[in-house]
Amino acid sequence: MTSGADLIAAKLGQAGCRHAFGIPGGEVLALMGALDAAGIAFHLVKHENAGGFMAEGAWHAEARAGRNAPGVLLATLGPGVANAVNAVANAWQDRVPLIFLTGCVDAAEAETYTHQVFDHQQLLRPIVKASFRASRGTLSAMMDKAILTAMEGQPGPVHVDVPIGVAEGETDEALHPLPPFGDPRDLAPAGPALEAASALLAGAERPIAIAGVDAVNEDAGAAVADFCRHFNVPLITTYKAKGLLDEADALALGGAGLSPRADAHLLPLLAASDCVLLLGYDPIEMRVNWRDPWSADAPVVEIAAAPRRHGMHAVRHRLPCGVAPALAALGRGIAPRATWPGGEIAAARAALAAQFAPEPSGWGPASVFHALRAALPPGTVATADSGAHRILVSQVWGADFPRAMLQSSALCTMACALPLGIGHALAEPRRPVVVFVGDAGLEMGLGELATLRDLGLPVIVCVLVDESLALIELKQRAGQRANVGVDFGGTDFPALARAMGGHGVWVDDTETLAREARAALARGTYTLLACRIGRRAYDGKF
Numbered sequence: 001m002t003s004g005a006d007l008i009a010a011k012l013g014q015a016g017c018r019h020a021f022g023i024p025g026g027e028v029l030a031l032m033g034a035l036d037a038a039g040i041a042f043h044l045v046k047h048e049n050a051g052g053f054m055a056e057g058a059w060h061a062e063a064r065a066g067r068n069a070p071g072v073l074l075a076t077l078g079p080g081v082a083n084a085v086n087a088v089a090n091a092w093q094d095r096v097p098l099i100f101l102t103g104c105v106d107a108a109e110a111e112t113y114t115h116q117v118f119d120h121q122q123l124l125r126p127i128v129k130a131s132f133r134a135s136r137g138t139l140s141a142m143m144d145k146a147i148l149t150a151m152e153g154q155p156g157p158v159h160v161d162v163p164i165g166v167a168e169g170e171t172d173e174a175l176h177p178l179p180p181f182g183d184p185r186d187l188a189p190a191g192p193a194l195e196a197a198s199a200l201l202a203g204a205e206r207p208i209a210i211a212g213v214d215a216v217n218e219d220a221g222a223a224v225a226d227f228c229r230h231f232n233v234p235l236i237t238t239y240k241a242k243g244l245l246d247e248a249d250a251l252a253l254g255g256a257g258l259s260p261r262a263d264a265h266l267l268p269l270l271a272a273s274d275c276v277l278l279l280g281y282d283p284i285e286m287r288v289n290w291r292d293p294w295s296a297d298a299p300v301v302e303i304a305a306a307p308r309r310h311g312m313h314a315v316r317h318r319l320p321c322g323v324a325p326a327l328a329a330l331g332r333g334i335a336p337r338a339t340w341p342g343g344e345i346a347a348a349r350a351a352l353a354a355q356f357a358p359e360p361s362g363w364g365p366a367s368v369f370h371a372l373r374a375a376l377p378p379g380t381v382a383t384a385d386s387g388a389h390r391i392l393v394s395q396v397w398g399a400d401f402p403r404a405m406l407q408s409s410a411l412c413t414m415a416c417a418l419p420l421g422i423g424h425a426l427a428e429p430r431r432p433v434v435v436f437v438g439d440a441g442l443e444m445g446l447g448e449l450a451t452l453r454d455l456g457l458p459v460i461v462c463v464l465v466d467e468s469l470a471l472i473e474l475k476q477r478a479g480q481r482a483n484v485g486v487d488f489g490g491t492d493f494p495a496l497a498r499a500m501g502g503h504g505v506w507v508d509d510t511e512t513l514a515r516e517a518r519a520a521l522a523r524g525t526y527t528l529l530a531c532r533i534g535r536r537a538y539d540g541k542f
Contacts, residue, residue: 001170004139005034008162011143012099013038014178015151016069019058019427020101021051025076027103030167032074040072043426043455046447048075050419052087053408054451056096057383057423060403063219065428070097070150070158077104078116081123086413088157089127093284093410094240095213097155099146100128106165124159131159134166140173152182154282154306155217184218184305184322189329197301197317202334204275204299205341207231210256211245212238213410214280214304215323220244221402223324224279231331232339233277236266238285239409243399253348255399257286257409258391259542261355265348270294272344277330278302280323283312285409303327356395356542363509365389365464365538368531369396371510372434372462375517380432381424383407385417385441388470388538393436395542415445418461422448425457432521434460440469443491452526453501460520461502461528463493468535487535497528504528 008031012020020035020042022028035042045051055071062069071091075084081102091098102120105113121131130149132142142160150158189197201207211224221244228235228251235245239255247254256266270276270293280303283290291312294300302308302315303326319326358367369392382397384390384407399405406424408416421435442463452459473486497504503520507513507529520527 004171005030005167007139009034009038010175015147016067017072020072020074021045021054022074027077027164045451048080048084049087050448053416053419054423057420058427061424061427064403070099072099074101081120090408090411090413091157092127095154097150098157100159102161104161104163106163120161128159129156134162185324187305187321188325189319189321193317198330200275200299206273207233207275208273209233209277209279210236210281211241211279212281213240216241216402218323220323223327227327231336234345239394243402243404246400247398255394261542263289265351276300365392365533367510369393371513375514383417383420383435385437386412386414387438389438389464391542414441418445418448421459422452425459436462439465449500458523459526463530465530465532466535466537470538493530502526502528507531
């Protein structure tokens with residue numbers, strides 16, 4: 001006979017899942033064994049929060065390869081579930097499909113046994129698309145709903161609480177095929193809104209587009225790039241959408257959302273545009289400068305399959321459909337023409353390049369990012385943690401394909417970059433991965449260096465060492481507040497890397513950095529590059 005855990009694992013296998021992450025406990029041993037038996041590799045991590053980000057990193061790699069299955073995170077009851085809340089909230093805000101499997105005691109036992117027992121569903125419901133409690137006889141239908149809910153619309157996390165008796169007990173349920181996902185790419189635009197939007201594009205001399213996470217999740221990179229090049233439409237992206245158009249392209253204006261210095265060059269273009277196209281743009285990644293960036297009657301066309309209820313900006317025409325079919329329909333019958341006759345786009349690109357150039361001194365955070373971008377091969381994936389370095393590297397690092405830069409850009413949580421890089425490298429081991437993290441962010445998740453060691457992945461970890469929470473310290477000074485709780489002592493990161501099975505080195509110049517980065521590509525373990533930049537190194541940078 002088949003166990004309940006076997007059926008749950010088989011449904012995840014049907015969905016195409018290949019990896020699961022987590023920390024086991026007695027309540028999930030049946031689930032963990034069933035995942036392994038179903039061909040879904042279980043990877044032990046040091047903290048459930050990191051496991052959630054590894055699942056996301058693996059999902060990005062799998063989705064780029066055309067295997068768009070949800071990530072899988074496994075946690076035992078009580079503290080295991082509580083530890084994972086941050087990663088689940090990130091999946092909710094950053095639109096990441098995640099099946100969160102948790103173990104729990106049977107309902108009858110919970111009436112008289114309270115050790116580590118609390119209501120997992122009540123805790124998680126505000127930050128998941130749905131929460132299910134597994135029951136005998138309905139496991140197949142429940143898993144169908146869980147997987148489709150995670151994948152459809154704007155993807156996100158779905159929780160499945162599995163009582164021990166259900167996981168370990170036998171079931172005679174048949175394993176039916178998984179129903180097909182609803183795909184935004186099947187939704188084509190039509191009607192008056194399409195006609196009005198096409199007329200707006202046809203008459204535009206200064207069109208501009210903003211693309212976001214939905215365009216990435218719909219795999220619309222080729223459609224966006226072709227459209228922009230054919231109609232000479234410059235493109236701004238959110239940080240998560242970097243690379244939908246190769247950022248070396250003359251029409252690419254890079255990522256936006258967090259840097260006031262970048263906004264100073266980009267927002268005037270939106271104000272001057274006579275046709276603003278929102279291509280799967282979700283402003284959940286954007287800060288306050290992007291609230292009402294244009295007037296209420298501005299010529300704005302929004303393409304989004306999922307309804308928008310954010311209130312961040314006004315829209316004149318809405319096309320509730322997939323990005324790729326909308327672009328095909330929008331441009332049908334329209335002849336391409338020259339745009340932005342005043343040379344504004346080239347001027348903005350030049351200004352942005354100058355704004356985020358390497359430091360004149362030859363060393364500093366911008367120099368670090370430029371040097372590694374030049375030293376590492378095309379096709380490298382970068383991940384970035386939260387903090388001052390993320391804002392700067394998101395402006396400097398040129399992404400040449402979708403999902404080339406991974407970060408928590410909606411929740412903006414620390415300690416995400418290392419596990420994102422680990423998950424991606426595990427799922428796509430032939431692609432180089434570089435992790436950008438501040439010293440505080442690395443210290444928050446140091447245990448995952450051991451996970452990196454155990455997996456034998458040659459990931460490059462670039463830690464910016466300034467012994468301060470630089471972004472918060474900047475805000476303290478800007479508000480004329482006292483320096484409190486933002487500075488800390490130094491850690492010997494190279495020695496730590498060596499103690500945890502990697503190669504570590506201090507770096508104080510771009511020549512050493514480039515040499516060590518190139519050597520890291522051929523190394524059989526991870527490399528930690530500890531770049532000493534000093535405090536207040538980000539002043540005036542972004």
